[in-house]
Amino acid sequence: MMNNSQLLFRRSRRRLACWYAIAMGGLLSLSGLGMYRALVRSNWIAIEREIESIAGTLHDSFEPMLPANERPTVLLQQIFPDLCVVEQPCNNSPTLIQRHTTGISDRTTYYIRLFNQQGELLAFSPNQPLSLPTDFNPTPWQTFGDKGGSRYHQFTTILHSAHNGDNQASNQRSWGYLQIGRTLATYDAELSRIQWILAFGLPLMSALIAVTAWALSGLAMRPIYQSYQQQQQFTANAAHELRSPLASLLATVEATLRLSSTQPQVVAPMLETVERQGRRLSHLIADLLLLSRLEQDASPKPDKPCCLNDVVADLTEEFSELANVSKVDLTSQVPDAEIYVAGDESQLYRLVSNVIANAIQYTPAHGSVRISLKTRDHMTLVSVEDSGIGIPLSEQSQIFERFYRVNSDRSRKTGGTGLGLAISQAIAHHHDGKISVHSNIGQGSLFTIHLPSKTF
Ligand code: ADP
Numbered sequence: 260m261m262n263n264s265q266l267l268f269r270r271s272r273r274r275l276a277c278w279y280a281i282a283m284g285g286l287l288s289l290s291g292l293g294m295y296r297a298l299v300r301s302n303w304i305a306i307e308r309e310i311e312s313i314a315g316t317l318h319d320s321f322e323p324m325l326p327a328n329e330r331p332t333v334l335l336q337q338i339f340p341d342l343c344v345v346e347q348p349c350n351n352s353p354t355l356i357q358r359h360t361t362g363i364s365d366r367t368t369y370y371i372r373l374f375n376q377q378g379e380l381l382a383f384s385p386n387q388p389l390s391l392p393t394d395f396n397p398t399p400w401q402t403f404g405d406k407g408g409s410r411y412h413q414f415t416t417i418l419h420s421a422h423n424g425d426n427q428a429s430n431q432r433s434w435g436y437l438q439i440g441r442t443l444a445t446y447d448a449e450l451s452r453i454q455w456i457l458a459f460g461l462p463l464m465s466a467l468i469a470v471t472a473w474a475l476s477g478l479a480m481r482p483i484y485q486s487y488q489q490q491q492q493f494t495a496n497a498a499h500e501l502r503s504p505l506a507s508l509l510a511t512v513e514a515t516l517r518l519s520s521t522q523p524q525v526v527a528p529m530l531e532t533v534e535r536q537g538r539r540l541s542h543l544i545a546d547l548l549l550l551s552r553l554e555q556d557a558s559p560k561p562d563k564p565c566c567l568n569d570v571v572a573d574l575t576e577e578f579s580e581l582a583n584v585s586k587v588d589l590t591s592q593v594p595d596a597e598i599y600v601a602g603d604e605s606q607l608y609r610l611v612s613n614v615i616a617n618a619i620q621y622t623p624a625h626g627s628v629r630i631s632l633k634t635r636d637h638m639t640l641v642s643v644e645d646s647g648i649g650i651p652l653s654e655q656s657q658i659f660e661r662f663y664r665v666n667s668d669r670s671r672k673t674g675g676t677g678l679g680l681a682i683s684q685a686i687a688h689h690h691d692g693k694i695s696v697h698s699n700i701g702q703g704s705l706f707t708i709h710l711p712s713k714t715f
Contacts, residue, residue: 264491268484275476280469287464291457298453302446307400310414313369314439318416325420325434342373342382368445372438373418381435388442397436402443410447413440496662500543500676508536546678550661553685561603561690564715567639568593570607571632578615586624587645589615592631598639601713602690610686613679614643614694614706620675621704622647634712638692641708649700658696659684683708 370387374380378395390405397415404410420434515529575591582589600607618628626646633640650658650665657663662677680694687694691711698704 264487268480268487272473272476272480275479276469276472279472279476280465283468283472284465287468288461291461295453295457299450302449306412306441306443306446307414310369310412310439310441314414314416314437317371317439318418318437321437322419325418342371343385344382345380367442369439369441372440374436374438376433376435378436387440391440395436410443411440412443413438493661496677497547500662501540504536504540504543508533508540511536543676543678546676546682550678550682550685553682553689560601561606562601563604564599564713565602565604565607567598567600567607567632567641567710570604570611571630571641574608574612574615575630577612578619581616582619582628585619585622587619587622588625588627589619590627590629592629594632598632598634599713599715600639600690600710602710606686606689607710610683610690610694610708611641611643613683614641614708617675617679618643618645618647618704618706621645626703637712639710639712641710642705643707644703644705646703649702649704650696650698651700652698655696655698659694 367386369384370391371384372380372387372391373382374395378397380393380395388405388409388411390407391411392403399415400412401415402410402412415436415438418434418437511529511532515526515533518529519526571591571593575589579589615628615630622628622645628643628645628647631640631642631644633642654663654665658665659680661681663681664675664677684694687708687710692709695707695709696704697707
């Protein structure tokens, strides 16, 4: 059974995948159609150019030879022995047009027709399509199809006679028309090939896009889901951490109320317990607030000059009492030269003190804790090394998580909430630094705080 949040995430993932697939599919279809149109257009232009160029060549070679008469059958046959003259037997040897187009295209691709001024057919190449319209139409560009579904594109140009009188005007007199045409079979075949590719390719690509979209939206949702789960875990942990001291505080208050009338002398120590528990709760809440403030990162970056020599010296002194009580040897090594970082002093105190407190807490009696301060490559390093119980390798990355404790019973006994290192890390990040750990079980741990050095 899926719970509500899983359902919500699944629905969001599906919606994300859908939008992604629609957007990508739409863009792909648009670009596919755009390319198709561009391809069709360029093919068409190439065809027209080719027809025009052949027509131009023929026109230029025909005109000077044209007979004065429009029905000069004998002359026509002399000039164009390859053409079939209307009402005369036709030989099927390669035509003039075929010779002109050899090397450009298939020999059967092009045909030629000659008309007189009145639009009567005079001659034609033997390979002209049978279904050509016999009526003359002087429109320059025409496209038509035959009954078999083949299409043709043809170009008509006017021919002028060069042998028709002596003056300039009669030189320009129209003699008839030259028609060059070609079959569009290869063009249509190419077109339908591209259409088939689009018809099968686009749905296939859409299916692939849908699968990719589903996988990618899964990847995109993963960090959100993880952070959501962490958030839920944090809420549960926080509630748990608050519940225990609150329950014991309420129990103490109840007992105090019950005993206050009969045994007034026990009230004072009980109130002390209440106060202790109240303080613990208030610390916990203050820590949680600090953490959430630091993690929101909304506050401006702290930039006051803070002398880390002072921080380390003060904290060593402050913790010497606790170290004494725990029988731990606490020493510090601070260079003479002052080392500064830009930051918030109270936060930096908190950052280092959490690490020192842990080192003392998790080091048995007669162990040692060494604090040192140094700079390396524009970074300030504060190291806290102890000879304590150590941290298992598998848990070294988790100890910085909120509420994480390696050994919860032991840690709880020492008063730890599991927030100390999370706060230290958040403060280090807030100061553009980091905190690292090296530890061996039973041999001790080395925590190093890295902060960018600053000269003021
Ligand atoms: P806590 O308040 O429990 O000390 P922290 O966040 O400060 O929480 O530390 C998390 C856990 O990391 C601790 O519970 C402890 O198990 C482990 N830890 C931290 N510092 C040390 C150390 N110096 N030596 C051994 N274990 C440590």
